[in-house]
Amino acid sequence: MKKTLLIAGLTVFAATILVSQIQTNSAPSAKTPPAESAKTNAVLGVENFMKNVERYRGNVRVEGVVVAVSVTNQTLGLIDMREFQTCGLEGCALSLPVRWTGTMPAIGQAVRTDGQVQEAKGKLVFVARTVEKIELPKKGK
Numbered sequence: 001m002k003k004t005l006l007i008a009g010l011t012v013f014a015a016t017i018l019v020s021q022i023q024t025n026s027a028p029s030a031k032t033p034p035a036e037s038a039k040t041n042a043v044l045g046v047e048n049f050m051k052n053v054e055r056y057r058g059n060v061r062v063e064g065v066v067v068a069v070s071v072t073n074q075t076l077g078l079i080d081m082r083e084f085q086t087c088g089l090e091g092c093a094l095s096l097p098v099r100w101t102g103t104m105p106a107i108g109q110a111v112r113t114d115g116q117v118q119e120a121k122g123k124l125v126f127v128a129r130t131v132e133k134i135e136l137p138k139k140g141k
Helices: 002-024 046-051 081-087
Strands: 043-045 060-070 075-079 096-099 110-120 123-134
Touching (some): 046 060, 046 081, 046 096, 075 081, 096 110
Parallel strands (some): 096 123
Antiparallel strands (some): 060 075, 060 110, 075 096, 110 123
16 A cells, blocks of 8 residues: 555656646747657657657657556656666656556566657646567666
């Protein structure tokens, strides 16, 4: 029960950060590249995606390491791979909440997700269409 509450709390906290980041960003300047679309095949890290979420519309690919799982809430939390290599699974500052209805990956597993940001109950959440396990890159890469 305590673990579920902790995971739910972390998910709500991460979603709040994501919404706050979106609301505090001003209108894009002339130097800002155009918004990415569903046609983009680039794979983004969690940190880059969350800091620039307003630039990515439609389907995107995000890679990260699973830091939290809630089967009950059908959510998992992802952290950036570089952050995982620096701080491990605990004490990481930025976690992306991901809604996923399939089989949950294990905590500590690196994954690539395809999906998009959607609004649910007034909050933004990344809704995954696919979650596939990948290998963690070697440290220093």
